[in-house]
Amino acid sequence: MHPSIEDYALIGDHQTAALVGRDGSIDWLCLPRFDSAACFAKLLGDEENGHWRIAPKGADACTRRAYRTDSLVLDTEWETEDGTVRVTDLMPQRDRAPDVVRIVEGVKGRVTVRSTLRLRFDHGSIVPWMRKSDGHRVAVAGPDSVWLRTEPEVRTWGKDFGTHSEFEVAEGEKVAFVLTWHPSHEPRPDRVDPYEALAASLSDWRAWVARCRYDGPHRDAVVRSLITLKALTYAPSGGIVAAPTTSLPEEIGGVRNWDYRYCWLRDSTLTLGALLACGYQEEAAAWRDWLLRAVAGDPAELQIMYGLAGERRIPEFELAWLPGFRGSAPVRIGNHAVRQSQLDVYGEVIDSLTLAQHAGLPAKPHVWRLRQALMDFLWSAWREPDEGLWEVRGPRRHFVHSKVMAWVAADRTVRTMEENPDLSGDVDRWRAMRDEVHREVCERGYDPERNTFTQSYGSRELDAALLLIPRLGFLPPDDPRVVGTVDAVRAELTRDGLVRRYDSDPTAIDGLPGNEGSFVVCSFWLADALHLTGRTKEALDLFERLVALRNDVGLLAEEYDPVAGHQLGNFPQAFSHIGLVGTALTLFDGEGHRGGYGGSDEEGAG
Numbered sequence: 001m002h003p004s005i006e007d008y009a010l011i012g013d014h015q016t017a018a019l020v021g022r023d024g025s026i027d028w029l030c031l032p033r034f035d036s037a038a039c040f041a042k043l044l045g046d047e048e049n050g051h052w053r054i055a056p057k058g059a060d061a062c063t064r065r066a067y068r069t070d071s072l073v074l075d076t077e078w079e080t081e082d083g084t085v086r087v088t089d090l091m092p093q094r095d096r097a098p099d100v101v102r103i104v105e106g107v108k109g110r111v112t113v114r115s116t117l118r119l120r121f122d123h124g125s126i127v128p129w130m131r132k133s134d135g136h137r138v139a140v141a142g143p144d145s146v147w148l149r150t151e152p153e154v155r156t157w158g159k160d161f162g163t164h165s166e167f168e169v170a171e172g173e174k175v176a177f178v179l180t181w182h183p184s185h186e187p188r189p190d191r192v193d194p195y196e197a198l199a200a201s202l203s204d205w206r207a208w209v210a211r212c213r214y215d216g217p218h219r220d221a222v223v224r225s226l227i228t229l230k231a232l233t234y235a236p237s238g239g240i241v242a243a244p245t246t247s248l249p250e251e252i253g254g255v256r257n258w259d260y261r262y263c264w265l266r267d268s269t270l271t272l273g274a275l276l277a278c279g280y281q282e283e284a285a286a287w288r289d290w291l292l293r294a295v296a297g298d299p300a301e302l303q304i305m306y307g308l309a310g311e312r313r314i315p316e317f318e319l320a321w322l323p324g325f326r327g328s329a330p331v332r333i334g335n336h337a338v339r340q341s342q343l344d345v346y347g348e349v350i351d352s353l354t355l356a357q358h359a360g361l362p363a364k365p366h367v368w369r370l371r372q373a374l375m376d377f378l379w380s381a382w383r384e385p386d387e388g389l390w391e392v393r394g395p396r397r398h399f400v401h402s403k404v405m406a407w408v409a410a411d412r413t414v415r416t417m418e419e420n421p422d423l424s425g426d427v428d429r430w431r432a433m434r435d436e437v438h439r440e441v442c443e444r445g446y447d448p449e450r451n452t453f454t455q456s457y458g459s460r461e462l463d464a465a466l467l468l469i470p471r472l473g474f475l476p477p478d479d480p481r482v483v484g485t486v487d488a489v490r491a492e493l494t495r496d497g498l499v500r501r502y503d504s505d506p507t508a509i510d511g512l513p514g515n516e517g518s519f520v521v522c523s524f525w526l527a528d529a530l531h532l533t534g535r536t537k538e539a540l541d542l543f544e545r546l547v548a549l550r551n552d553v554g555l556l557a558e559e560y561d562p563v564a565g566h567q568l569g570n571f572p573q574a575f576s577h578i579g580l581v582g583t584a585l586t587l588f589d590g591e592g593h594r595g596g597y598g599g600s601d602e603e604g605a606g
């Protein structure tokens with residue numbers, strides 16, 4: 001049977017990541033970067049599209065699995081009739097080449113273990129040429145080569161375009177596998193000691209977690225989310241991917257399958273907010289430098305997403321040979337949304353830069369110049385319709401959330417200038433813009449009959465992003481229009497208590513056939529809004545429920561199907577984990593959480 005999305009756990013090395021199933025199979029791995037072609041693509045097809053399984057002979061799903069405390073090192077254990085065996089999976093911190101280390105350890109009795117490795121380069125399509133060299137098995141296809149070795153050496157043979165091993169482990173015995181990717185034109189990569197790599201990985205992660213300043217309830221869940229967000233950061237550039245996968249479906253069997261292995265300004269700025277709020281300044285500095293490089297040039301040319309190193313071209317195409325997760329086709333690579341206009345990103349970027357400055361990140365003169373240039377562009381663009389934060393592929397609209405974020409951009413700019421009178425710029429102009437946006441949203445984006453803000457000007461549709469209005473400081477939480485909006489979203493967009501982004505009826509706005517699940521981050525936003533509007537008990541109940549939706553190793557996909565009880569969409573998704581961290585801070589952190597969006601102690605202007 002095909003696994004469910006929640007059957008997977010994540011391992012990674014801050015440049016790419018792999019998904020390991022409960023059956024001990026690595027079914028997804030792109031090498032050498034998050035956005036490279038997958039060499040294991042069983043996730044979106046079958047075994048012939050590449051995977052690597054290590055498990056007791058004849059066994060199916062594991063008996064239990066867990067990350068080692070405060071790390072991304074995964075232990076998977078099977079209890080069999082012959083005894084108990086553990087496989088420890090990790091990707092060591094990158095030196096020159098990416099490695100996957102899998103250590104098999106006898107825990108009790110004597111167990112026969114099988115390893116089946118099927119490498120399929122170029123997204124599961126190319127069977128490599130295999131040979132033996134100097135104690136390694138080497139797979140080569142075009143630019144890619146993969147080297148496999150075991151310590152101690154175990155008998156390995158080739159069959160059916162796979163590499164197989166079978167061996168026994170008794171209590172206390174260990175066999176380590178090391179798989180290393182390398183450009184095929186370069187000499188053999190340096191050997192990695194698997195046990196040193198394990199020790200280093202544990203100590204690096206634990207040192208990182210020790211810096212976390214969150215000490216409230218559900219600390220384990222918050223830490224797991226922070227580790228996941230850190231694992232989605234591409235260390236060489238500081239860019240942050242939305243998720244390490246492509247095309248995990250928003251509806252099983254549907255077409256809403258997208259490639260998330262890129263850096264969205266929105267998702268990255270929100271990640272930055274979560275990390276900063278928990279004390280991680282270095283990541284914020286790295287992301288800010290990534291941003292400055294990525295958006296260099298004309299602010300009118302700002303993209304809503306970039307490649308890992310700030311690349312601008314992310315063309316979208318389909319992989320015809322992959323049937324998709326449980327038949328959910330097409331499988332897409334790249335993302336057309338890169339060409340969209342989403343005005344909210346200006347507010348998110350400016351808010352994050354403000355937040356970073358407040359958190360004590362050293363000021364850089366060109367950061368202020370960038371902020372001014374972004375504001376100049378927004379001044380001329382905020383009245384235009386756009387595709388909005390949900391990246392709808394239907395016609396452009398005047399999305400209320402986009403306008404509110406334009407207000408956020410102006411508001412944070414005015415406040416920064418008021419706090420720092422030496423900064424250059426026309427503060428009166430931004431004040432005027434702030435007031436005008438506020439007035440327009442309250443006139444055209446609010447439905448007085450139903451006492452709710454609406455998805456876009458003049459529409460009757462609602463949108464879960466409206467839940468952010470109080471947190472952003474656009475209006476105070478006790479404003480009747482805010483309370484009315486929270487109630488309306490709750491009444492119209494929740495299904496079994498979980499929030500959908502919008503009404504995704506096919507005739508509605510997004511121009512796509514089919515439906516989708518509840519959007520996890522939106523449910524966290526509802527918990528925040530309930531708390532801010534004085535319904536803390538309901539907020540706490542919802543938070544508890546959302547924490548319980550995580551899979552057995554604490555991971556969340558983008559969406560959840562409350563009817564089928566399954567996770568949906570790309571996995572693990574930064575957005576969902578940002579939501580968990582943000583709501584924990586909102587509910588439990590004494591200093592209060594301003595979120596990636598920032599917030600306001602004062603009433604909104606207007």
Ligand SMILES: OC[C@H]1O[C@H](O[C@H]2O[C@H](CO)[C@@H](O)[C@H](O)[C@H]2O)[C@H](O)[C@@H](O)[C@@H]1O
Nearest residue numbers: 242258264266267335337389390391392
């Ligand atoms: O459902 C339509 C859109 O879905 C994706 O966008 C979503 O994911 C992004 C990355 O996490 C997020 O920034 C955005 O707010 C979400 O709507 C997809 O990338 C789009 O191409 C697609 O149109």
